Amino acid sequence: MSAANSNSAIAELYSQHHGWLLAWLRKKLGCAHHAADVAQDTFLRVLAARNVLAELREPRAFLTTTAQHLLIDQARRRTLETTYLAELALLSESLAAFPSPEQTLETLQALEQIAGALANASPKAREAFLLHYLEGLGQEEIARRLAVSARMVRKYLVQCLMLCDQQVQDEADS
Amino acid sequence: MSQANKERDPALSAKAAEWLVRLDADDPQERAAAQEEYAAWKQASPENNVAARRLEGLLERMQRLRQAPTARPARTAVEAALREKKRNGTVPLGALLGLLLLLILPLITVWSEWSPGYLLADLKTGPGQWQTDRLEDGSQLALASRSAVNLRYSKQRREVVLVAGRIWVDVAPDPTRPFLVTTPEGSIQALGTRFTVDREAGATVLTMLESRVWVRPASTLTGNGAGLVVSAGQRLRFTGTGPETVQEVDAAGADSAWRNHQLVVQDVPLGQVLATLSHNRRGHLDYAAAELADLRVTAVLPLDDTDKALQLLQLLFPSLEVKHYTSYWVRVRQQEKIRTPLP
Numbered sequence: 001m002s003a004a005n006s007n008s009a010i011a012e013l014y015s016q017h018h019g020w021l022l023a024w025l026r027k028k029l030g031c032a033h034h035a036a037d038v039a040q041d042t043f044l045r046v047l048a049a050r051n052v053l054a055e056l057r058e059p060r061a062f063l064t065t066t067a068q069h070l071l072i073d074q075a076r077r078r079t080l081e082t083t084y085l086a087e088l089a090l091l092s093e094s095l096a097a098f099p100s101p102e103q104t105l106e107t108l109q110a111l112e113q114i115a116g117a118l119a120n121a122s123p124k125a126r127e128a129f130l131l132h133y134l135e136g137l138g139q140e141e142i143a144r145r146l147a148v149s150a151r152m153v154r155k156y157l158v159q160c161l162m163l164c165d166q167q168v169q170d171e172a173d174s
Numbered sequence: 175m176s177q178a179n180k181e182r183d184p185a186l187s188a189k190a191a192e193w194l195v196r197l198d199a200d201d202p203q204e205r206a207a208a209q210e211e212y213a214a215w216k217q218a219s220p221e222n223n224v225a226a227r228r229l230e231g232l233l234e235r236m237q238r239l240r241q242a243p244t245a246r247p248a249r250t251a252v253e254a255a256l257r258e259k260k261r262n263g264t265v266p267l268g269a270l271l272g273l274l275l276l277l278i279l280p281l282i283t284v285w286s287e288w289s290p291g292y293l294l295a296d297l298k299t300g301p302g303q304w305q306t307d308r309l310e311d312g313s314q315l316a317l318a319s320r321s322a323v324n325l326r327y328s329k330q331r332r333e334v335v336l337v338a339g340r341i342w343v344d345v346a347p348d349p350t351r352p353f354l355v356t357t358p359e360g361s362i363q364a365l366g367t368r369f370t371v372d373r374e375a376g377a378t379v380l381t382m383l384e385s386r387v388w389v390r391p392a393s394t395l396t397g398n399g400a401g402l403v404v405s406a407g408q409r410l411r412f413t414g415t416g417p418e419t420v421q422e423v424d425a426a427g428a429d430s431a432w433r434n435h436q437l438v439v440q441d442v443p444l445g446q447v448l449a450t451l452s453h454n455r456r457g458h459l460d461y462a463a464a465e466l467a468d469l470r471v472t473a474v475l476p477l478d479d480t481d482k483a484l485q486l487l488q489l490l491f492p493s494l495e496v497k498h499y500t501s502y503w504v505r506v507r508q509q510e511k512i513r514t515p516l517p
Contacts, residue, residue: 080255082401086388087247089403090363099244110235111248115255126256133236134249138200154195161191162184164232169182 010047013059018043021063029071038074042067073116080111117167121160128153129160186225189215194229250352295322295337301456304435304478312346313353316432319454319477340372342432359412360391360401367406370432377413382406383429391417435478444469447487448506455480457502465508469494 018039025035045066084107088099099107118126124146131137131145132153139157143150193215196208216226239248292298299305299317306316309325311332317323321339326332332353334343345353345364355362355371359378362371367385371378380389382404390401391412402417404410407425411418431438437450445463452459454477469491475483484496484504497505 076255079257080251083254084247084251086401086403087250088244090386090388091243091247107239107244107248110239111252111255114236115252118252118256130249130252132198133233134240134245134252136240136245139198140200154192157195157198158188158191161194161229161232162187165187165191165229166184168228168232 010043013046013063014043017059017063020060021067024064025067038067038070041070045070076115076119077112080115081108084108084111113167113171114164117163118160120163122156124148125156125159128156132157183221183225186221187229190222190225190229193226194233246349292322292338296325298322298337299339302454302478302480309346311348311351314342314344314346316342318342318432318435336371336373336378338373340370342368342370344368358392359414360389362404363388363390368429370428377411379409379411380404381409381423381425381428383425389417431474435476437475437477437483438473439475440472441470442472443467444471444487444491447471447473447475451475451477451480451483454478457500457504459504459506461506466506469508 021042022035022039025038026032029035029038042063046063085104088104118129121129128142128146131142132139137145139150139153143153146153193208193212197205197212199205199208212226216223239245297305297307297315297317299319299321301320303319304317306314309315309332310327313332315323315334318340321341322337323341324335324337326335330351332348332351334341334353334355336355336357341355343355343364345367353364355364357371357373357378359376362369362378362380364385364387367387368383369387370381370383372381373379380387384406386403386405388401388403389410389412392414402410402420404420407422409421409423411421427438430436437447439447443463444466445461448459448461448463448466471487471490473486473490475486477483484506488494488496491508493509495505495507495509497507499505
């Protein structure tokens with residue numbers, strides 16, 4: 001599908017289904033304002049996933065799935081932010097130097113990337129990844145804690161690195 | 175074909191990832207060997223190099239995150255975010271129930287001794303009973319009259335579920351496990367502090383005595399707003415719909431009152447005081463709140479000797495008649511209307 005064709009496909013998708021999606025979201029979220037935001041973001045996402053628009057057989061199902069993923073991501077981002085900031089606040093008494101707003105923003109963005117990537121990993125793989133790269137634990141130690149072989153730990157780490165890499169590339173492309 | 179997306183090669187990504195994981199091996203000899211082979215692989219082709227650089231960048235960012243002091247908050251935040259369950263976007267049942275509870279508040283009391291939650295609780299006290307326990311991590315937990323808690327200690331966390339009543343907590347520091355007190359209205363997370371939590375009908379009241387905690391009202395699960403940090407000398411009441419305004423309290427006074435099993439009140443209606451006394455004793459305390467409506471109490475009353483408390487109230491209000499029909503049935507009435515209580 002050429003660029004021109006994919007743009008017109010989106011335009012058609014929008015004109016035919018935007019109203020419906022908006023109503024669906026309003027009912028789901030109970031707030032017209034939030035619904036409008038999410039509907040907008042959903043179409044933006046669809047725009048970003050350029051290669052997907054050939055012959056959408058179920059456009060409404062596709063839209064609601066995209067919207068749902070968006071809502072999950074938003075909820076995750078909110079939890080991430082509030083948890084991080086609250087934990088930081090709890091520590092602030094014992095901190096010599098509190099991180100600057102820029103540092104905090106950078107940290108949050110990195111964490112969001114990681115959380116988004118790891119959402120698709122198994123719980124053990126996630127645990128291995130966080131223990132190794134955020135806590136600095138050695139691979140043998142992690143193997144002991146998770147009751148798996150060191151080879152399995154490496155597999156987990158590779159899996160998660162690849163998911164993170166995918167995430168990085170997805171964001172670079174959109 | 176779709177525009178511009180560069181062809182991705184997951185195989186390259188995998189190879190680079192494998193190298194980088196090997197470079198982190200525990201064994202220094204293995205690390206050294208991997209270094210050499212990795213360097214060679216990178217130079218073998220430009221695509222290899224690109225993939226390698228990208229993943230190295232990732233690792234550098236992780237390294238920065240690992241720098242204390244942000245490492246622990248970072249890990250906690252990611253774990254919390256990953257636990258995020260799918261949400262419907264509709265108002266959760268919990269919040270609706272909270273609202274309902276507020277609406278029918280006058281008709282129910284949460285101090286039911288016969289609820290299964292209370293009867294099956296890990297630690298509980300009867301009417302007029304006070305108890306202090308030392309938990310496995312060294313934390314101290316005191317229960318007031320008619321209170322019940324469940325203990326959920328695990329390797330990841332230390333949780334006290336407040337089923338009913340009031341507790342006083344002095345948390346032992348444990349950097350590997352957070353300490354939480356939870357109620358249906360939300361959770362209170364501490365980091366080595368002292369505080370009290372009261373369960374009322376449809377609400378939880380937190381009084382900070384030392385240091386600070388992080389409160390997450392259940393309402394934040396709908397995505398409305400962050401949790402909040404409450405510090406020493408503050409009191410926060412929160413319900414199913416969210417937190418109320420934070421109030422200032424005398425932390426030392428509150429702590430002392432708790433330890434001494436006292437009720438410290440200032441200008442509080444007598445009916446309310448009698449309700450509290452009733453809660454702290456066996457049997458039934460009979461009184462009509464409406465009749466006593468204009469009598470207000472400023473006093474320090476013993477909660478572990480409610481008979482004495484009633485005597486003290488009689489000193490404050492000479493028109494008050496306290497009749498003991500049996501030790502379990504006490505009636506409090508006004509003999510005749512007087513305009514002002516004894517100062």
